[in-house]
Amino acid sequence: MKKTILNLLLAFTTANCFSQAFTPGNFIVVRIGSGAEPLVAGKAQSVFLDEYNPCGDLVRSIPMPIAVNGANKRLTLPISTTDYTEGYISLSQDGSLLALGGYDADTGTTSVSSSTSTAVKRVVAIIDHNASVNTSTALTAFSGQAIRAAVIEGSGIWTSGGSGGVMYTTLGGTTHTQLTTTTARNVMVIDGQLYATSTSGSLRITKVGTGLPATTGQTMVNLPGVPTAGSPYQFFMINAGSGNDVLYVADDNQLKKYSLSGGSWVSNGAIGALSDKYRAVTGQLNTSGDVVIYAIRRNDNATNAGGEIVTLTDNTGYNASFAALVPRVIAKSNDYNVYRSIIMAPEAASPSLLSNSADAPAQLQLTPNAARDNVLVTFSNKQLTNASIVITNPAGQVVKRIEGSNIQAGQVNIDVSGLMKGVYYVTLNGGKKPETKKLLKL
Structure with a gap:
């Protein structure tokens, strides 16, 4: 099965001069807009994956395709001054593949988020550690709704969107299975379990079904102890010694930290004020056992307000407040693009993918x-x-x-x-x- 996955990835990968390995420890930012002209809300824009080193120096920019090439589709994204939920990138559980949802539409296409999926397919880009891009997964899902995020695990792909809920497909797929109709935002696979953020009713940070669901009729259940109010976007978990037991969330205006204690998630404070508008976060453990965090804040999803990247190191440890830490700005968008989401750079796939x-x-x-x-x-x-x-x-x-x-x-x-x-x-x-x-x- 794993050999088949690799063959599919190679067969439909777009060859380009950017195909060189990402550097472990760097991070990737989804940027909407070329930076050359003002952005217009609702119109499809070109999309780039910007690789940064930990100091905030731009290493390179990898464009998503804006023209169909064989099985590979276009991938564009819009901006909106009222909706910040599209364009959330994820990392596979083994750390080797990125996944990003978007639209098979020409740049400049109007009202792309509300387009029918028969006219504009919803596309998933899979990017490997060599920055090779596969956009062969194109679905008639989320018709009239936004596609917000995607995650890959093995040959399975899970996508999230508006009232379309959560969908399941496979790499290179053109059909999908609707798992739930409950609206979802960012999706992640952690320890073999599918997670999603949401603002449907009292749902906020949830498990979707059990394990990696692939059939209809799934339910989304809040993580115990996590508040049932707020507006969570991107999140990640780290292992502080007893499994994935520390959670960081970009919850609209703040960065929030929780620790799993006695089967329930306990608040460890928040960073940020109303004007900070935190909407994306990633991070990893360093060699000292501290958590290095990268986040996107002050993003109004519009020209002249495309956001900035901040970093901080949480050395407070498990189940301790990080509220006193002060983030440091390391990069800012220019006037004509928007920082949408952020993720750690992928590393080489397990050798098992290459074995016969x-x-x-x-x-x-x-x-x-x-x-x-x-x-x-x-x-x-x-x-x-x-x-x-x-x-x-x-x-x-x-x-x-x-x-x-x-x-x-x-x-x-x-x-x-x-x-x-x-x-x-x-x-x-x-x-x-x-x-x-x-x-x-x-």
């Missing part, structure tokens, strides 16, 4: 990652002989080695409490090829 059946991978997994005391290493042991697990530091020095009969069981629990905080590499030997995963030690 003769080189069946062991599917190495680390749980949790990041880890404080112990990490559970799981893998398929069918193709292993004389297996060993080696943990090395960034200098290549071996800090732990595990061998023997325990490895043959397909899982081993490793005590890492004695290791210093930082990044390590866990390598499983004994298959056709060694497999390595990066481990963050808290």
